[in-house]
Amino acid sequence: MELILNFIENNLAMITILVLATFVGIEIIAKVPTVLHTPLMSGSNAISGVVVIGAIIMILKADDADYITLVVGSLGIALAMVNVVGGFAVTNRMLEMFKKKKK
């Protein structure tokens, strides 16, 4: 119990950010039309690729000789970049099709 209280006390700013961001996330798409469900899912999927930053940080703070971390981290970066670049590109392709309609 004390452990949990300590954790909350030490990380209050981070918890606040978490809570507020949750509300922002919900608020943003509260009234999205069905037509946009697939592109929005795809777009937010690309944003979840933000995890690539974690892999970059992991490599940057690793020991130079720690090849396991370097290799696994690089693998993580590559995979997340597929998610990021592919995700935004695919979303753009889908949305381009809606745009063509307004001649």
Added chain:
Amino acid sequence: MGKEIIDFLYLISIIIFIIGMKGLSNPATARKGNLVAGAGMGLAILIALLTPMLAGTAVSMTKYVFIIIAMAIGSGVGLVASKRVAMTAMPEMVSLFNGLGGATAMLIGFIELKNYAPEGVAGKLAAVAGHADLFTGSVFSSVFALFIGAVSFSGSLIAWGKLNGSLRDNIKLPVPQIINVTTLIAVFVLSYLIMAGNEMNFTLLIVLTIVSLFYGVAFVSPIGGGDMPVVISLLNSFTGIGATVAGLIYGNNIMIVGGILVGASGILLTILMCEAMNRSLISVVIGGFGASASSASGSGREEVVKEATPSDLAIQLKYSERVVIVPGYGLAVAQAQHVCHELEQVLETEGVDVKYAIHPVAGRMPGHMNVLLAESDVDYDKLMELEPANDAFNNTDVVLVIGANDVVNPAAKSDAGSPIYGMPILDVEQAKNVVVFKRSMGTGYAGIQNPLFFGDRTKMLFGDAKKSLGKLKEELANA
């Protein structure tokens, strides 16, 4: 000094993310929103790369070589994949991409745990004294990132396999619910054992990784049919949460906020999708869309269906006033959306009023059908949503159901034993005539028989949707 600059720059990318996502949720600004969000991501990655310079710490070039090569490979693969994928295959592509993001969260969690050592002299002393505590926020975050990333990764791969047909829907684990719960309990126990130890137990770590991966498989495999998009959306939200938790390990705001934006909006999107199908999230997760299919198949097999021929249908269409097309996944698979649009144009020149009725879950994902029709230049104004379409049917001469099964199945209203019972459907049988384009009498994606096919006003036009539509178009020119 450096850290403040870095955090401030991250804050800017957070704001760009939020603006981008807000844009994405409105049809008029969606494309711009996507580009804005992409720019935010670019900025965030740039900041991460420049962090050592900004903070004034030295980093060896070797690391940058690793990072840049990995980024180049990943970007290249992503770009090529996104260009090559067919519009019809979009849902599985999204699922696959999502799985890769989850894999990254898993790898981060794994490496952070593997490398975890109590820091500094005090930590080492504590370890010697036998109470180096792994019960810390950072270990907890790593365990959680590992778990949720693994679930998202293996679950997305299963979803991808199911959607592209390489995994059969009916491959199910025996007693899936019990396996699910048992696996989940195992995950909790393993996580606790790892955290309760004095030093990192590598064997337990490997076991936890494997069990977490298995949980993703166990979680997704009982789910199938029309519930797949919901699962993809849910897994997408998991990846977001994975990114957030990985961000907690490093105290990195952009990962925390970016991830939770996806996590929170993803869960809401998942619920919205469930609502469109009139199903609860719980029932989706517990699974069984089509699992209990046998209960509803009925014994109507001796009933006969009436067949239509393209030439008869062409004449009938020509002298109709109002025609409504109900497109489904079969249309997409046959790549028939272009021919369909051409047919629509031919009919329009004959003075026939042609509209499309789009079920919320037509295709394999909400909005998927709209994208496909947009691809073939169908006018946006011609698309009707469920309710306006249902109001229009009794005033419609001919309804063309092209490759759609479950979204027009009246069993959803009449048969309480049907697995799709309660799902809102398009009431096509209200129209004067219904023509169903279908390859064979096979059942649809949910695997259930459709009483509509045996209706008085229904005729079947068997064959590949694209060929049938092409023939119909020719016959119209002759008629």
